[in-house]
Amino acid sequence: MSRRIGLAPWSIAGVSFVVTVCMTPVSLGRPVFEYAGYGTLLWMTLAWGAALLGTYLTLTLIDAPLHRWADGVRSFLHYLRAPFFLAGAAAMLHVWLDILGRTQLPGTPRIVVAMLTVGLAVYAVRLGIENVGRVIGLTAVLSLLPLFLLVVGALPNVELRRLLPFPLGTGGIPWVWPMILFAPRGYDILPVFGPLAKGELRKPVYWGMALGGLYLLLSMVEPQLVFGLTAAAQLPSPFLSVVETITSTYLPFQRIAFLSIIIWQMVVFSIVTAYSTAGIASLGIRVFPLTPWAAVLPWSIAVLALAIPILPEDVFTAIKNIWSFYGIIIYFVIPALLLALGRRRAARRAALS
C-alpha cells in the first residue's frame, strides 16, 4: 500500500504540549522554591512569556528570508541543536530514573526502566518522524486529562493564606534563572518538526504551549499553596509530594499517585523519543520514512550511557544548568540576532506585498 508522509499540525501541538510539561514540575520545584521564594509565581509567569517569545522567534526564523551569511548561520544552528537534544533526552531520563528509584517505586530496578524506555524510544524513532509525531500526539491526548487531574485533585488541600504577597527572589546560584526561564520549552522541537507540518502551524503550537504553560503554572504554584513555601522548599520533589496528598477512600486505590508513574512514564518516553528524533535530524540525517539503524543505535546508546546513574550527581546538575543556558543562546540570542541583522528587507517587503 502507498505511504503518505506528513505531520498534522495538531500532532505538533501535542508534541509541543508534552515537551513544555516535560519534567519541569517534578525536577524544578525544589530549586525554584529555594531560590525564588515568594517570587515563584512571578518567575513562572515571566518564563511563560519568555516561552511565547521563543516560540515567536523560532517560528519566524523557520521561513524568514535571510542574507546569505545569516542563512549559513541558520543552517549551522541545526548542528548546534544536536548536543542540546542529546543532553536533554539523557537529563530527562536520568531525572525520571532518580525519582522512580527514590520515591515512587523503590523496588523497580532503574536499569530495567531505562532499557525499557530507551527501547520503546528506539522502536518509535526508527519508524520515522511521522510516526513519532503521531505517537507523541496520542500520548499528549491520553495524558492531558490525567495530568490535569493530578493537579486539580490536590486543590482541596490548598490554603490560599499561604499565597502571600511575593517579592522577587531572595538570591541563590545564577544557574537557576536560565533553568526557570527555559522551563516551558515546547518550541525547541519546532525547527525539526515544524517544516514537516502540513497546514497552518502557529495556532496549534500556541495552543500546545498555552496548555503546557498553564499546567506548569499550576504544578509550580500548587506545592506552595499546599505545604507552604518553607516546607515545599525542603521537599525533594514538591510536585510529586502534592500528588501524594491526593487520597481517596472511595476507590480501590489509597493514593492515586501511582497514576503519576504511568503518566510520567509516557511523558518521559515522549521526551526521549522527540529529542532523539530531533537530535538525529539536526545532524542532517533523514528521519523519514524510516530512520536508519546506523543513526538510531549510536544515539540511543549515548542517551542510555549518559542517563544511567554511573556519573557523579554534580555532573548531571552541571549538564542541566548548562543545557538551559545553552538552550537560551541557541533559541533566543542567536535567532534574535539573525532576525534583527540578517533579514533581507527587500525580500520581506516583497513577501508582504
Added chain:
Amino acid sequence: MHWFHRTLGGREGTATDIGFIDRQGRRILGLISRYEGRLDPDALKESFPDLIVTGVTRPGGAQVHIVQIPALVDAKRLHSEVLTPLSSSKSPVQTLLAEMKEIYTRQDADRELIQGAVLIFAEARVYAMLLRIMPNRAVDEPTTERAVFGPKDSFIETLDQNLALIRSHLRDPRLQAEVFPIGTQAPVKVAVLSLEGAVDPKELDDVITRLQKFRPPRVGFVSTLLRPVFGAVWSPFLPADFTERPYRAADFLSRGRIAVLVDGSPWAMLLPVQFIELFIDEEEYLQATTTRYFVRGLRLLAFAISLLGPGLYVAILTVNTTVMPGLLAIAVSSNRQSLAFPILTETVLMLIVLDVMAEATTAMKGVLGPAISIVGSLIVGQAAVRANLASNLGVILLALTALATYITPRYQLTYAVRVFKYVFLLVSGVLGLVGWSAGIIWLAISLSMQRELGVSYLAPLAPTLLGAWSTASPVQNSSQSAVPGYVRRLAPRRR
C-alpha cells in the same frame, strides 16, 4: 459419456472440434470451425458425472442436443424457452432463442455449464443459454449484527440480490460496481463497490488490481480476499471490517470507503476501517447527542478495562502493592491465604478458561452456546473458588473482563482484545506498573504506524485531526460532508 476434443490444423489456423460421446459410443458433435488459440488437451478430457444430454428433433428432422447439469438449471424455463420453441418452429436456432451466445472453446463450455447454462449443439455450432436456478434463501434478519431500530435486512448468498440490497439503501447514481471473476478452477463473481467522487480513485484502482492479480483455485468466504488486498495481516486489529447488514455497507460506501462482495458469501468486506469506527454503532444516531457520546465513552472504557484490567490487577497485587488501601490489602491477602497458585498464574489460567468458553460458545451454534456459557461461568467459577484454585476477586475480575470484552459493537475487535490482554498481563506481572505503561506505549506506537489504503488506522486520534471529529458521524445537516475528515484530510503523497 465424456467430452472429446480434436484439433484440426489448416492453412488459416486451427479449428477445434468438440462434442460428446454418449454411452452407446455415438458422437454428439458440433463441429466448430472457429479459429482460436492453443488449448490444453489434458484439461479438456475432464467430464461431468451429472451431465445430461437431451436430444430434440426439430420439425425439419434436424437433430439438436441440449447439454445441462440439471441441478443448476431452471427446468420450467428450459422447457418453455428452449425445448418448446426448438421442437415447434422451423426457424433457425439463432432467431428462436434469446440471450444466447456462441461457444468456441472447451473452457468456455465448462464455465457456462457450471454457471447454470445449457449448451445447445445445433447446426454445427454450440450455443450457451443461461437458465440458472440458484438455491437461495429469503432476505432475513441479521444473525450476528442485531438491529433494534434500524433496517432489519441482511445479505444472502446471491451476489445480484446483495447488490440490489445495497442499491436500495444507497440510491445514489454515483454508486459504481466493478464485477469480475476470481478463481482459476472454480471462478466466482466478486464485486468491488464504491461511490464515485467520495472514494480515492487511485486507492480503488489499487484494490481492484490487487484482487484481479489474485489467482486462487477458488474463493470461499469474502474474508479470504483480505490477504490479496493487504498482504499478510499479523495485527489482530484488522484493517477491514465485515458486515452482514446492507445498510451498514451502504453507510460505509457513502463515507468514501470500498465494499467487496463475493457471490455465495452473505458478508461484505468493508475497507479500510479505522479504530474509532469500531466503537460507533449506526443505531446510536437515533439517540440524543448526550446519550450517544455516553454510550460511546462507555464502550471505550469497556475496551480499556478488558484490555488493561487484568494487567493492572496483577501489577498492583504482585509488584506495586503499596498503592492499595490498607483495608483492601488486608481483604485481598486474607482471601488469598489458602490459594494454590500465585496471582499471575491464577489470572493467566482463568483468562485461558474464559477464552476457551468463549470459543466453545462461538463454535457451538444454537441453544447449546448459551448453555455452555452458563455452565462455564456458574459451575466452573464456583468450583474453582471452592477448590482454592481461584480467589473471589479473581472471579469478579474474570466476569468484568468477559462482559467488557463483548460490549464492543464489532465482534472482530474482541479477538484483538483477547490476544493483547495476555501481553499486558505478562509485562505487568514481571515489571509492574512501569511494564504496564510501557505496554500501552508499545501498543500506541504499533497502532499509529498501521495505515492501509492511505488512511491512518488511529485517525483522527493519531494523527490528531481536531477538525475531523465533527464528520465522524452520518450526515446530519446540509453543510456537512458525508466523507469524514480523517479520510479526506490526507497529506500529499511522497514516494
